Amino acid sequence: MEDALHIHAEAYLRHGVKVIREYGEVPAVSVDKHKVLQILVNLLSNAKYACDADAKEEKCVWVRIEVTENQLRVVVRDNGTGITPENLTKIFQHGFTTREDGHGFGLHNGANIAKELGGSLGAQSAGSGKGSAFTLQLPLSPAVSPPVPSGMATRQPGKFGVDVAAGLPYTLSR
Numbered sequence: 001m002e003d004a005l006h007i008h009a010e011a012y013l014r015h016g017v018k019v020i021r022e023y024g025e026v027p028a029v030s031v032d033k034h035k036v037l038q039i040l041v042n043l044l045s046n047a048k049y050a051c052d053a054d055a056k057e058e059k060c061v062w063v064r065i066e067v068t069e070n071q072l073r074v075v076v077r078d079n080g081t082g083i084t085p086e087n088l089t090k091i092f093q094h095g096f097t098t099r100e101d102g103h104g105f106g107l108h109n110g111a112n113i114a115k116e117l118g119g120s121l122g123a124q125s126a127g128s129g130k131g132s133a134f135t136l137q138l139p140l141s142p143a144v145s146p147p148v149p150s151g152m153a154t155r156q157p158g159k160f161g162v163d164v165a166a167g168l169p170y171t172l173s174r
Contacts (some may be wrong), residue, residue: 001021001023001040001063001065001074003033003037003040004037004040004041004043004044005019005044005063007041007044008041008044008045008048011048012048012061015048015051015052015059016059017047017048017051017052017059017060017061018058018059018060018061019060019061019062019063020060020061020062020063021062021063022062022063022064022065022066023064023065024064024065024066024067025067026065026066026067026072027067027140029072029138029140030141031117031138032117035113035116035117036113036117036136036138038109038110038113039110039113039114039121039136040074040076040136042106042107042109042110043076043110043134043136044061044063044076045106046106046107046134047061047076047077047078047080047132048061049080049099050078050080050081050082050131050132051078051079051080052080053080053081053099054079054080054081054082054129056079056080058079059078059079059080060078060079061076061077061078062075062076062077062078063075063076063077064077067140070139070140070141071119071137071138071139071140072137072138072139072140073135073136073137074135074136074137074138075133075134075135075136076133076134076136077131077132077133077134078131078132078133079131080131080132081128081129081131081132082125082126082127082128082129082130082131082132083123083125083127083128083132084125084127084128085127088123088124088125091107091123092107092108092111092121092123093108094108095108096108107121107123110136114136114137114138117138117139118138118139119136119137119138119139120135120136120137121134121135121136121137122134122135122137123135
């Protein structure tokens with residue numbers, strides 16, 4: 001989470017968005033850092049835009065990290081424009097956007113990545129003008145990858161001097 005917040009630090013400062021961290025005790029979790037970072041960067045970007053579009057005097061984004069049962073839960077909540085009930089059913093569809101300059105790919109991609117990691121990405125909002133919350137849930141133990149069929153090549157990290165393996169584990173901790 002801190003890496004994603006760092007990426008947005010200047011924009012949040014420039015736009016007057018206050019970040020409130022609510023971090024619980026979290027055990028080490030093995031996940032793909034780059035995939036989780038991609039989801040979090042998008043959620044934080046959307047939260048900033050929602051706060052800007054609402055024109056409230058105090059713009060706030062809350063980030064919460066907690067463990068529930070056997071899952072890691074990361075919640076990004078804002079006090080921005082909110083989401084109408086009609087749009088809540090559409091926001092994860094490819095190409096759907098409510099922003100003039102949006103492309104409708106970020107939330108769709110985030111939901112697909114969460115599913116690939118054995119988790120989910122969901123959204124809640126009380127409606128227009130009432131902010132929204134996005135919840136990323138990931139299993140505490142990583143999803144088991146299917147075995148590679150015999151005869152198929154596997155990626156060799158470091159080949160050609162560049163290690164671009166997307167499956168490098170990352171440990172999230174408090």
